[in-house]
Amino acid sequence: MIKHFLNLEWKAFFRSASFGKSLGIKIFMGFMALYFMGFFLVGGFFLDKILEKIYPKIDLITAFTGLIFFWILGDLLFRFFFQKLPVMSVKPLLTLPVNRSKIVHYVLGKSALSFFNFLPLFAIIPFGIKLFFKDYPSSSVLILILALIVTTLIINFLNFIIESFSAQTELSFLPVILITGGLFALDYFNIISFNSLVSSAYTAIYESPILILGLVLILGVLYIFNYKLLHKKLFLDSGLKTEVKEVKASNLEWTKSFGDIAPFMQLDLRLIWRNKRTKSSVWMLGLGLLYGLFFYPQPVYQDKTFFFIFIGIFSTGIFLINFGQFVPAWDSGYYKLLMSQNIKYEQYLKSKFTLMALSVVILFVLGIPYVYFGWKILFAHFAAAIYNIGVNTHVILWGGSFNRKKIDLSQKAAFNYQGTGAVQWLIGIPLLLLPMILFAILNWLVSFEIACIVLIVMGVLGIVFHQKLMRFITEKYLESKYKMIDAFDQEN
Amino acid sequence: MITTSNLSKKYSGNQVLHIENLDIPKGQSFGLVGNNGAGKTTYFSLLLDLIQPTTGKIKSNNIQVNKSEDWKPFTSAFIDESFLIGYLTPEEYFYFVGDLRGENKADVDAFVGQFEDFFHGEILGKKKYLRDLSKGNQKKAGIVAALIGNPEVVILDEPFANLDPTTQIRLKGIVKDLAETKGVTVLISSHDLMHVTDVCERIVVLEKGEVVKDLVTNAATLKELEAHFAN
Numbered sequence: 032m033i034k035h036f037l038n039l040e041w042k043a044f045f046r047s048a049s050f051g052k053s054l055g056i057k058i059f060m061g062f063m064a065l066y067f068m069g070f071f072l073v074g075g076f077f078l079d080k081i082l083e084k085i086y087p088k089i090d091l092i093t094a095f096t097g098l099i100f101f102w103i104l105g106d107l108l109f110r111f112f113f114q115k116l117p118v119m120s121v122k123p124l125l126t127l128p129v130n131r132s133k134i135v136h137y138v139l140g141k142s143a144l145s146f147f148n149f150l151p152l153f154a155i156i157p158f159g160i161k162l163f164f165k166d167y168p169s170s171s172v173l174i175l176i177l178a179l180i181v182t183t184l185i186i187n188f189l190n191f192i193i194e195s196f197s198a199q200t201e202l203s204f205l206p207v208i209l210i211t212g213g214l215f216a217l218d219y220f221n222i223i224s225f226n227s228l229v230s231s232a233y234t235a236i237y238e239s240p241i242l243i244l245g246l247v248l249i250l251g252v253l254y255i256f257n258y259k260l261l262h263k264k265l266f267l268d269s270g271l272k273t274e275v276k277e278v279k280a281s282n283l284e285w286t287k288s289f290g291d292i293a294p295f296m297q298l299d300l301r302l303i304w305r306n307k308r309t310k311s312s313v314w315m316l317g318l319g320l321l322y323g324l325f326f327y328p329q330p331v332y333q334d335k336t337f338f339f340i341f342i343g344i345f346s347t348g349i350f351l352i353n354f355g356q357f358v359p360a361w362d363s364g365y366y367k368l369l370m371s372q373n374i375k376y377e378q379y380l381k382s383k384f385t386l387m388a389l390s391v392v393i394l395f396v397l398g399i400p401y402v403y404f405g406w407k408i409l410f411a412h413f414a415a416a417i418y419n420i421g422v423n424t425h426v427i428l429w430g431g432s433f434n435r436k437k438i439d440l441s442q443k444a445a446f447n448y449q450g451t452g453a454v455q456w457l458i459g460i461p462l463l464l465l466p467m468i469l470f471a472i473l474n475w476l477v478s479f480e481i482a483c484i485v486l487i488v489m490g491v492l493g494i495v496f497h498q499k500l501m502r503f504i505t506e507k508y509l510e511s512k513y514k515m516i517d518a519f520d521q522e523n
Numbered sequence: 524m525i526t527t528s529n530l531s532k533k534y535s536g537n538q539v540l541h542i543e544n545l546d547i548p549k550g551q552s553f554g555l556v557g558n559n560g561a562g563k564t565t566y567f568s569l570l571l572d573l574i575q576p577t578t579g580k581i582k583s584n585n586i587q588v589n590k591s592e593d594w595k596p597f598t599s600a601f602i603d604e605s606f607l608i609g610y611l612t613p614e615e616y617f618y619f620v621g622d623l624r625g626e627n628k629a630d631v632d633a634f635v636g637q638f639e640d641f642f643h644g645e646i647l648g649k650k651k652y653l654r655d656l657s658k659g660n661q662k663k664a665g666i667v668a669a670l671i672g673n674p675e676v677v678i679l680d681e682p683f684a685n686l687d688p689t690t691q692i693r694l695k696g697i698v699k700d701l702a703e704t705k706g707v708t709v710l711i712s713s714h715d716l717m718h719v720t721d722v723c724e725r726i727v728v729l730e731k732g733e734v735v736k737d738l739v740t741n742a743a744t745l746k747e748l749e750a751h752f753a754n
Contacts, residue, residue, distance in 0.1 A: 278612050278650045294622035297615075298608070305610040305652070368606040371571040372623050373595040373672075440610065513575050520605070 036137050064146070068153050075154030079161045091165070092175075095158070096233040099179075100218065100226040103186060104211045106151075110190040111207045114147050116261075125265070135261045139254065142191070148183050155179050174240040178233060181246045188253040195260050295382030302361055303354070306440040309361065312353035316390075319349025320397055327404040336479050337471040339408050340486070343415025344466055346398055348423055350390035355427035356458060358383050359508070363437040363519035370516060377505045384424055384501070391419045407479060414483040414490075415466070421493025423462050425500045430458040432507035435518040524549040524676065524708045525570070529579035532565055532732075540565045540732040542579075547710070547725075549675075552702035554723030554740075555712040556748065561729040563712040564602065567678050570710070571600055583676060596624070600678035601665040609654030613646045613664045616653060617671060624672030631671060638667050641693045658685045666694065670701070677701065678710045683718045691718065698722050716752070720745045 082094040089097075121134050159176045163169055197206040218225045236242045286296045303309045323342045326332045345352075354361075358380075362369060369379065395416040402409040466486055473482035493500065508515075527545040531538060540562040547553050555563050568574045570581055572588045580587050583594040600606070608616055614635075621631035635647070645660050653661060662685050669677055682698075683691050699722060701707040713719045719726060720740055728736035728751060736751065738744050 278652060294619055298611075298619060301610060301615070365605055365608045367571075367573055367602065368608070370573060371595070371598070371600055371606075372620070373625075374623050513573075516573050 040141070067150060071150055071153035072157060075157040076161065078154065078158045079165070091162070092167070092237055093230065093234060096230040096237070097226060099182070099233055100229040101215075102151075103182070103229070104215055106147075106183075106186050107190055107193070108207065108211050110147055110186065111193065111204065114142075114145060114187075114190060116191045116194070117141055121265075131262060131265060132258075135258055135265065138261065139188075139257055142187060143184060145187070148187055151179065151183050170240065171237050174243055175233070175237050178236050178243050178246055181243070181250055185246065185250050185253060188250070188257050191257055192253065192260065195264070289382075289385060292378050292382040292385060295379050296385065299382055299386055302440075308438065308440055309354070312350060315349055315353050316394065319346045320394060322346045322349075323398070323401055323404075323408075327401065327408065333405075336407060336411070337467065337474050339411035340415055340470040340482075341463065341467050343408075343412040344419060344423070344463055347391050347394045347412060347416040348419040348462075350394065351387040351419055351423060351427060352459075352462065354390075355383070355387055355424065356430070357434070357438060358428060358431040359515070360431075360434050360436055360438045360519070361440070364440060366516055366519045370512060376508055377501060380428060380501060380505060380508065384428060387424045387427075388420045391416050391424075410480075410483055414486040417490030417494075418466055418486045419490070421490030422466075425493055425497075425504065426461050427458060429504050429507060432504065432511055435514065437519045437521065524551075524584060525710075526582045527579070528582075530566075530569065530576055530581060531578045532562075532569065532574065533577045538732055540569070542566070542732075542734055545727070545734065547708060549708055550702055550706040551725060552698060552709045552723045553711070554719040554726040555710065555729060556714070556716065556719055556726060557712075557729035558752075560731075562732040563729060564680055565732075566729070567600070567602060567680055567710070567712065570678060571598070571602075594676075597675040598678070599624075599669045599672070599674040599676070600680075601662075601669040601682070602678070602680040604658075604661060604665070606669075607653050607661055607665055610652055612650065612652060613656075614648075616664065617668055620668045620671050624674075626672050634671055635667060638697075641667065641690065641697065643690065659687060659690070662686060663690065670697075673705075674707065676708045676710070680712050681714065682711060683713055683715050695722050716745060716748045720748065 078095070079091055082091060086094040086097075117138060121138055124134055155176055159172050162172045162175075193207050193210070197204070214225055217223045232242075232245075236246070283297045283300060286293045286300070289296055303313060323346055326338065326342060332338055359366070395412060398412055399409065401412060470482045470486060473485055525545075525547040527542050529544075530540065530542045532540040539560075555566065557563055565574070569576055570583070570588060572592075575589060580589065582588070583598060586594045588594050608619070611619065617631050617635050618628055621627070621634075626634070639647075642663060646656075646664055653664060656664070662682070666679060666682055669679065679698075682694060686694065695718065698709055698711065702709050702724070711719065711723060724740055726736075726738045726740055726744065726748070727734055728738075728748070736748075738747065
């Protein structure tokens with residue numbers, strides 16, 4: 032049986048749709064994994080040094096066990112948001128002659144092999160080796176390492192229990208935050224010192240190895256509890272059900288004032304608000320808006336005026352960049368419908384343009400408080416906003432006509448590179464670099480004011496020739512119609 | 524209404540469709556049958572200008588579909604789920620399609636209201652997104668959306684698949700009514716010979732991209748088709 036399961040896993044990994052991702056992304060993800068592993072490795076290697084520095088008077092083991100409580104809380108919180116029990120993959124097995132209990136053991140066993148459980152090992156093992164060399168009793172150190180591995184598994188299974196109980200509630204992340212926050216608060220305000228409790232428990236295990244059986248017992252109880260929960264829920268109408276959310280619709284009547292592009296604007300607004308992937312570009316607005324705060328308060332940047340324009344373009348154009356780069360791939364799921372319907376391509380594109388232009392105006396207005404850091408900044412932001420509306424919107428729409436990658440809207444947003452191709456990177460050059468270079472040169476040769484005015488003039492020119500530019504862009508889209516339909520039909 | 528001449532489609536030298544001549548007069552209910560890979564969907568895609576022909580052309584109401592877009596106002600289609608917008612509710616989807624075809628909300632409401640029976644109370648007012656509906660209900664929504672705005676040509680690919688028996692029977696009534704009383708040209712493809720002979724006045728059999736039979740439906744048609752596909 033195990034052989035079959037392993038075989039399935041192997042094929043699922045190598046034949047998955049995401050395995051065929053482009054090489055660059057794979058390498059990037061590999062680097063991310065390596066980065067974390069390296070981070071833990073280095074952290075574990077120097078942990079003894081760090082602890083000796085912070086707690087010079089306390090024994091290394093006591094100092095280390097003092098960290099375990101916080102590790103458990105942090106790990107629980109982190110896993111809650113990033114680790115899910117891999118249940119969906121067993122759906123096809125339900126009707127086959129395989130014991131239900133075997134399937135449950137398989138799912139639980141598989142979760143024990145998750146990357147999250149291996150990551151701590153990268154810190155624990157080098158730390159343990161260092162302890163050996165510091166002449167700590169080797170058998171005790173081994174037991175400590177073993178205890179930590181068991182603890183990782185305890186956290187693993189505890190997380191699934193918390194998840195399964197909070198899954199039904201509306202704000203599912205509230206319980207875990209309350210639990211971890213509560214424990215932390217109780218400890219922090221010395222009401223119940225969990226930290227010293229946990230610390231002395233692990234110190235006790237270090238001193239008398241037999242006590243590790245207590246941890247193993249906890250693990251066993253948690254495993255059995257998980258097993259019972261899952262065994263009960265392994266039905267299509269409970270644990271394996273996909274979530275259906277009730278619609279809270281608004282009719283968006285106000286878009287009617289935009290005339291004939293109203294149906295498309297409604298569609299775009301719903302697209303943005305109702306899909307995970309697009310929703311993230313809304314959250315990015317806040318990030319973009321506050322981006323200036325990373326730089327402006329620092330005196331180093333006060334006289335680097337060419338930098339203002341970069342922040343201006345970025346903070347007023349974050350939605351434009353985020354949303355615009357995937358036009359028309361956002362609509363790839365129903366592109367055939369749009370192409371066979373009675374629509375004018377120009378209206379379709381104009382709706383996207385209007386949304387992007389509006390976002391620039393709104394972001395500029397919200398960014399006016401930056402004037403606190405000097406009027407020059409506001410002026411630069413204004414120039415950037417005009418440039419964004421007049422030039423960048425058109426450039427990014429034009430770039431969209433080269434878009435050949437489908438986007439699955441139901442996928443999550445973070446670390447999702449679906450739909451990204453060379454175009455998305457290349458388009459960044461005219462979008463961000465060109466105005467920056469132009470501005471820097473003019474600023475250096477002539478003056479700050481002239482440099483801003485040149486960008487404004489370019490933007491105004493773009494707005495004046497808007498109709499002409501749109502006609503040109505529309506033609507580009509029409510030219511690549513069949514290629515897009517074909518490409519959006521493929522799974523990538 | 525629809526004339527096809529010398530039409531062919533090749534993929535890297537592999538011919539998937541070749542139709543010398545095919546005329547579909549206005550108001551005809553036209554059925555297309557054939558095994559998988561016979562070219563039914565390819566023909567519909569060409570008709571909707573979703574793919575380009577290798578040779579030849581299709582004219583709809585004397586408009587060559589891959590040259591002008593003027594056929595769009597009087598043509599509508601439901602080919603597969605990729606014609607649905609998953610993150611809209613059925614109502615919003617109907618309004619969107621209505622908007623594109625120049626019908627306001629009240630028009631759409633009145634029109635969709637006629638299909639209360641067909642929807643069986645599972646589509647309207649359910650506060651669900653299209654992506655969360657069952658396959659059959661998605662299909663119902665897609666088919667009705669294709670009828671909004673008084674189109675003169677309606678193209679439905681496999682409309683009977685995934686539908687429950689009651690809905691299949693109701694759909695047959697709707698399609699017959701379209702062709703007989705409203706003069707709409709209806710093009711249907713199906714694997715179900717019984718349904719197709721029930722609904723269509725004329726049935727064309729495709730095989731490996733070529734027309735092998737062109738029948739006017741009568742009492743003997745079903746037998747003839749069954750005999751053809753049995754071999």
